[in-house]
Amino acid sequence: MKKIGFIPLRKGSKGISNKNKRKMVGRPLFTWVLGEAIFSNLDEIIVYTNDASIIDFISKEYHWTNKVKALMRSEASSSDTASTEMAMLEYCESIKYDFDVFCLLQATSPFTKKENINACLDKLTESFDSALTVVNTHRFLWDKNGKPLNYNPFNRPRRQDFEGLLIENGAVYAVKKGALKKHKNRIGAKTAVVQMPEDSLLEIDSESDWIAVESLLIERQKREKESKQITHFVLDVDGVFTNGTISYTKDGEHTKNFDMRDGMGLEILRQFDVEVMIMTSENSELVAKRMEKLKIEHVFLGVKDKFSLLKHIILEGNVSLSNVAYVGDDVNDLSNICSVGWSLAPNNATDIVKSHADVVLSKNSGNGAIREACQFVMNYNKRF
Structure with a gap:
């Protein structure tokens, strides 16, 4: 039928x-x-x-x-x-x-x-x-x-x-x-x-x-949120990995700054069997190369409807939104921020995101926020 x-x-x-x-x-x-x-x-x-x-x-x-x-x-x-x-x-x-x-x-x-x-x-x-x-x-x-x-x-x-x-x-x-x-x-x-x-x-x-x-x-x-073990850690890029700014050269190329300590935090988190994923609305070759350097396999670029894609991913993985921790900073992250098991926002995120995130980190984006979020996930998962 x-x-x-x-x-x-x-x-x-x-x-x-x-x-x-x-x-x-x-x-x-x-x-x-x-x-x-x-x-x-x-x-x-x-x-x-x-x-x-x-x-x-x-x-x-x-x-x-x-x-x-x-x-x-x-x-x-x-x-x-x-x-x-x-x-x-x-x-x-x-x-x-x-x-x-x-x-x-x-x-x-x-x-x-x-x-x-x-x-x-x-x-x-x-x-x-x-x-x-x-x-x-x-x-x-x-x-x-x-x-x-x-x-x-x-x-x-x-x-x-x-x-x-x-x-x-x-x-x-x-x-x-x-x-x-x-x-x-x-x-x-x-x-x-x-x-x-x-x-x-x-x-x-x-x-x-x-x-x-x-x-x-x-x-x-x-x-609809529940307290479950975090198995998936999903992050936005601009305003999370970076401070949200872009530098342009005279030839029109742009650059981004990444915090090396964030990369180490993600590496440690993966050792505890937490799947790390990247989900960003920007389709950036720079981002793709940085995530390749960090050995992050699941990188989704150019995503506008982040919530539907996230639901698709977790259904394919046979987990629930409550098994997900999400780090975002702006309005296009808001549906995920309000829906996952644990949502975190850098200290310099937009006000609307900080008002609905479960945790507002003490560090700014591009300056240790991800490393702090990784530590939170590891500490939280100890209860399981």
């Missing part, structure tokens, strides 16, 4: 400028649901967009998986008046409905997890031709004429005794091919519901919405 995920994206945004591409906890907003879709039971994920920069981003970023494909949608299906169904049907007709299950995913729903996607897929049995995600709200509803809609105000129930109402949160819709062809809609005639946490009902339409969702997402990531 072929199961396709579909993420429609359009350029720009009326409420928030470039909303889909703007960094939410350090990574583009749309990559939160895309990353979860990759690790779900979907066989293929289509990002359908009129933004060439997103297509270019995806072609460069997700080379480690064959599940993701970015396609250009028509101008007609990208207009302000075009419905999501129009984009869905345009794509489905272009591939002659070559799938069994179609799963619409909302790019602006960063709370969506692979478990929610899989739960919707699992609901598509003989009894249901579609499924969608909902939130159980315990709010008391009224109409504009002052009439209560879902409770008796003269017999107000306690929250724990009140069933509430199920409300669509717009995150995930799954539908069988036959139902989609018949109804031309994201849902069919027999629809199952999958509940998600109440936080996922929040919509991102304003700057205040953005702040609220980002704060909740950070806290969710932190709550």
Whole structure:
């Protein structure tokens, strides 16, 4: 059974400028649901967009998986008046409905997890031709004429005794091919519901919405941390190995300064069977040569979605995020900082990273911070 995920994206945004591409906890907003879709039971994920920069981003970023494909949608299906169904049907007709299950995913729903996607897929049995995600709200509803809609105000129930109402949160819709062809809609005639946490009902339409969702997402990531032995030590480069500055020669070549003591710390750490990995957004030959000199085998250059790649690596290694210690200094490290077992930041890291790191080191980057972090990992692992 072929199961396709579909993420429609359009350029720009009326409420928030470039909303889909703007960094939410350090990574583009749309990559939160895309990353979860990759690790779900979907066989293929289509990002359908009129933004060439997103297509270019995806072609460069997700080379480690064959599940993701970015396609250009028509101008007609990208207009302000075009419905999501129009984009869905345009794509489905272009591939002659070559799938069994179609799963619409909302790019602006960063709370969506692979478990929610899989739960919707699992609901598509003989009894249901579609499924969608909902939130159980315990709010008391009224109409504009002052009439209560879902409770008796003269017999107000306690929250724990009140069933509430199920409300669509717009995150995930799954539908069988036959139902989609018949109804031309994201849902069919027999629809199952999958509940998600109440936080996922929040919509991102304003700057205040953005702040609220980002704060909740950070806290969710932190709550999922566990105390486990550190088996993998992952580091950013600029602002961690170096002081974050670059020197240019008159010929345009640039140089970086590395602290030799950091290299020794990593060598000692590897002797305790801790895997050292490098993950940086810069694609630098200088960095590659330095890591080769340090005999670090796992070096990932030019990485923009560090969180998805890290999840891929740990799944391949059959470990969890709680087995990882991560050292980063800037906003593009923030998702990893909030999610791994132990996160560390140099003393001169950006304020937002230091405010969410588990440990703020006493040393600055390029001046012994890594050596100090290595010592922390070795001391911590002694309890195991």
